[in-house]
Amino acid sequence: MTELAAQSSDEVPTPLPASPHAPPPALRLEGLTRHYGERTALGDVSLTLAAGQTLVVLGSNGAGKTTLLRLLATLLRPHAGVLRVLGSDLPDAAWAVRGRIGLLGHEPLLYRELTPRENLRFHARLHGVHEERVEELLDAVGLAARAREPLRTLSRGLTQRVAIARAVLHDPELLLLDEPRANLDPAGIELVEDLIGPGGTAEADLTRRIRTRVLCSHDPAADLPQADLVLGLRAGRQALLARPSELDADAIAELYR
Amino acid sequence: MPAKSLRTLSIATVAVMALALALVFFYAPLEAEQGFLQKIFYVHVPLAIVALCGFVVGGLFAIQYLRTRDPRWDLRSYVTIHMSLIFAVGTLISGSIWAKGSWGHWWVWSEPTLVSFLIVFLLYATYQPLRFAIEDPERQARYAAVFAITAGAFVPMNFIAVRLSTAYLHPRVLGSTSNLPPQMALTFLVSLVAIALLFATLCSYELLAKRTRWQLRALRRRLADEYPLSAPRRGRSAAPAHYEVSA
Amino acid sequence: MSARPVPLRRTTAGSSAAPAESAPAGTTPAESTPGTSAPDPLRARAAPSLVRTVAALLRKELLVELRTLESVPGMSLFAVTVFVVFHFALNKNAVNGDEAAGILWVTLLLAAVLGINRLFVADAEEGGFDGFLLAPVDRSALLLAKALALLIYLVVLELVAVPAFALLLLEPSLGPALPGLPVVLLLGDLGVAAIGTLVAALAVRTRARDLLGPLLALPLLVPIVIGAARASAPLLTLGHTHGPPLRWLATLAVYDLIFGLIAYAVFDFLLED
Numbered sequence: 001m002t003e004l005a006a007q008s009s010d011e012v013p014t015p016l017p018a019s020p021h022a023p024p025p026a027l028r029l030e031g032l033t034r035h036y037g038e039r040t041a042l043g044d045v046s047l048t049l050a051a052g053q054t055l056v057v058l059g060s061n062g063a064g065k066t067t068l069l070r071l072l073a074t075l076l077r078p079h080a081g082v083l084r085v086l087g088s089d090l091p092d093a094a095w096a097v098r099g100r101i102g103l104l105g106h107e108p109l110l111y112r113e114l115t116p117r118e119n120l121r122f123h124a125r126l127h128g129v130h131e132e133r134v135e136e137l138l139d140a141v142g143l144a145a146r147a148r149e150p151l152r153t154l155s156r157g158l159t160q161r162v163a164i165a166r167a168v169l170h171d172p173e174l175l176l177l178d179e180p181r182a183n184l185d186p187a188g189i190e191l192v193e194d195l196i197g198p199g200g201t202a203e204a205d206l207t208r209r210i211r212t213r214v215l216c217s218h219d220p221a222a223d224l225p226q227a228d229l230v231l232g233l234r235a236g237r238q239a240l241l242a243r244p245s246e247l248d249a250d251a252i253a254e255l256y257r
Numbered sequence: 258m259p260a261k262s263l264r265t266l267s268i269a270t271v272a273v274m275a276l277a278l279a280l281v282f283f284y285a286p287l288e289a290e291q292g293f294l295q296k297i298f299y300v301h302v303p304l305a306i307v308a309l310c311g312f313v314v315g316g317l318f319a320i321q322y323l324r325t326r327d328p329r330w331d332l333r334s335y336v337t338i339h340m341s342l343i344f345a346v347g348t349l350i351s352g353s354i355w356a357k358g359s360w361g362h363w364w365v366w367s368e369p370t371l372v373s374f375l376i377v378f379l380l381y382a383t384y385q386p387l388r389f390a391i392e393d394p395e396r397q398a399r400y401a402a403v404f405a406i407t408a409g410a411f412v413p414m415n416f417i418a419v420r421l422s423t424a425y426l427h428p429r430v431l432g433s434t435s436n437l438p439p440q441m442a443l444t445f446l447v448s449l450v451a452i453a454l455l456f457a458t459l460c461s462y463e464l465l466a467k468r469t470r471w472q473l474r475a476l477r478r479r480l481a482d483e484y485p486l487s488a489p490r491r492g493r494s495a496a497p498a499h500y501e502v503s504a
Numbered sequence: 505m506s507a508r509p510v511p512l513r514r515t516t517a518g519s520s521a522a523p524a525e526s527a528p529a530g531t532t533p534a535e536s537t538p539g540t541s542a543p544d545p546l547r548a549r550a551a552p553s554l555v556r557t558v559a560a561l562l563r564k565e566l567l568v569e570l571r572t573l574e575s576v577p578g579m580s581l582f583a584v585t586v587f588v589v590f591h592f593a594l595n596k597n598a599v600n601g602d603e604a605a606g607i608l609w610v611t612l613l614l615a616a617v618l619g620i621n622r623l624f625v626a627d628a629e630e631g632g633f634d635g636f637l638l639a640p641v642d643r644s645a646l647l648l649a650k651a652l653a654l655l656i657y658l659v660v661l662e663l664v665a666v667p668a669f670a671l672l673l674l675e676p677s678l679g680p681a682l683p684g685l686p687v688v689l690l691l692g693d694l695g696v697a698a699i700g701t702l703v704a705a706l707a708v709r710t711r712a713r714d715l716l717g718p719l720l721a722l723p724l725l726v727p728i729v730i731g732a733a734r735a736s737a738p739l740l741t742l743g744h745t746h747g748p749p750l751r752w753l754a755t756l757a758v759y760d761l762i763f764g765l766i767a768y769a770v771f772d773f774l775l776e777d
Contacts, residue, residue: 414759
């Protein structure tokens with residue numbers, strides 16, 4: 001296992017051009033650990049991710065991907081190690097980063113009895129976001145026509161689109177995505193590609209901001225091209241950490257053994 | 258608690274209990290109305306006081322747990338509440354015997370201590386089922402702490418509320434603890450100390466037993482990591498299990 | 505896609521539209537690098553206030569309840585049914601005084617327990633907790649909003665149950681009881697709302713939530729029953745002349761206050777993970 005951990009976090013370069021004031025890394029993990037009773041859900045994970053980069057996390061089910069995402073989202077407290085997100089140490093300064101993070105997990109985090117519009121408006125109010133943005137996003141995910149129907153009447157794919165809209169509603173600096181394309185049909189995938197992408201496209205308001213992203217994936221082929229850094233987890237432990245160019249198929253297959 | 262001071266505590270407890278028994282049977286005068294049966298007062302009221310304090314202390318330990326997240330505080334809270342529940346049952350039983358002896362019924366609603374304890378018992382009887390119903394040990398400890406704090410604050414308020422509700426119905430039938438003649442007062446005090454020491458000793462023993470079990474499990478786990486045999490999984494209990502938390 | 509950039513945040517007048525519109529296309533990527541510590545003009549007034557948050561949560565809560573109608577109608581129907589059961593169980597056509605107060609409050613309490621059981625279920629099952637926990641808001645807002653919702657449900661319940669009680673079982677007429685009875689009901693409801701919300705949050709993420717909820721709530725609610733029943737009994741007695749005894753109203757108020765504070769203090773610990 002140790003031979004796969006090719007890179008230490010210090011050797012990963014920041015992609016931004018050299019400037020007198022290099023911005024602090026968006027993510028800094030050192031020995032991050034979280035237990036679940038006697039089991040180690042996530043053990044001793046260390047990495048640094050510069051702002052605007054994309055981290056792709058690979059691993060089989062139960063490897064700790066969801067735990068990692070929830071730790072980054074401030075939903076879980078670390079049990080050991082250092083966790084610094086967007087410049088703030090968690091869990092002490094969690095209040096400073098909430099609202100700058102968007103999470104798309106396995107659950108859509110939406111109320112089935114409410115319509116997409118009502119759900120998004122609710123989240124908009126919680127984040128202090130203008131209601132007009134709700135309409136923009138409903139348009140962007142192609143749900144303006146069905147925005148008045150209760151969510152329970154929509155298919156899983158459409159619900160996923162609403163969930164994505166919810167995750168990016170407040171234009172987060174850090175986007176945490178757990179298999180975002182799950183349940184989406186090809187039309188849906190195309191619609192959301194921009195919304196969950198790295199951002200920085202000047203024309204679209206919705207993706208103007210460059211985002212740091214952490215993407216949990218079961219589909220390395222589709223997601224590795226977008227990665228700046230790849231983390232492989234196995235049974236909660238850090239099995240590999242490398243740039244995509246340094247990976248080979250064997251290393252990845254090893255993770256899923 | 259190291260073994261030596263535990264032994265000292267145990268010896269002290271036995272000594273004071275023996276003294277208390279001696280005082281109760283040979284020193285304290287017989288009460289005019291109720292006769293010999295009244296002596297159960299020296300068991301019933303100290304049990305009640307110690308149990309009440311135990312519940313409140315359990316709540317205080319729970320506050321400490323929430324502040325420090327150290328699982329040892331959670332263990333102390335659990336043991337204290339557990340023991341207080343047992344003492345509360347003792348209070349109910351001794352009070353019931355007393356009621357039967359002097360009033361003819363196994364239960365009287367006019368004795369506020371007894372009634373308060375019934376309510377408190379019903380509340381704390383849910384503590385272990387609550388713990389048992391939560392699988393994640395860290396969340397179990399946290400929720401149990403919230404319960405312990407809420408219930409600990411409830412205990413004195415409940416006492417007052419029940420007192421208020423019975424005060425204007427009947428006068429206290431089983432006697433109060435004020436205006437005791439000096440001999441009775443002394444016996445009462447010694448009994449109180451004896452029961453309090455008993456509580457502390459039993460809690461210390463249980464804490465020691467549980468902490469030893471933690472260490473045993475940690476060792477077993479380390480052994481299982483090195484020699485991966487399937488370790489026998491015991492059934493779950495409501496008691497807190499040790500889990501790794503950064504100090 | 506709209507042609508004009510829409511200001512992201514609902515901000516106070518003057519600071520909202522300017523930053524978004526002044527950024528010319530093409531240079532924005534460099535200026536919006538995330539992770540910097542420089543203040544972001546778009547987020548100048550990011551976090552909504554406590555009142556706004558409670559309002560948003562309460563609105564969502566009531567909207568869901570209106571759509572599903574799963575709490576209030578059930579509670580009301582249950583109360584009326586229990587009155588009928590009491591008639592048969594006690595074999596009485598009319599009750600008075602202590603008996604009346606007792607039957608009323610036991611019924612209200614049991615109906616309230618039904619509402620308490622349902623209070624957080626939608627959130628626990630539909631991942632609503634996470635959605636709220638990710639927002640930059642004070643977490644006590646959830647306690648306040650849910651307690652207010654429960655209070656509203658209880659008031660609606662009483663608007664149905666108390667007249668039903670007067671119709672079916674109460675011997676004296678309700679008129680003379682009126683100025684005092686709503687005060688007692690309100691004080692009782694405040695206590696039930698505070699304790700009920702706390703217990704509901706405690707029980708919802710356990711395995712036996714339908715059982716643990718009532719078992720935890722009822723002993724904690726006994727002092728409220730004591731205060732409320734004692735306070736209502738004189739009002740529901742034939743030929744009474746005075747209002748509810750102040751002593752019991754004071755007891756209720758003190759209990760409500762203390763438990764409200766306790767609930768406020770410990771609630772956050774139930775939400776985090």
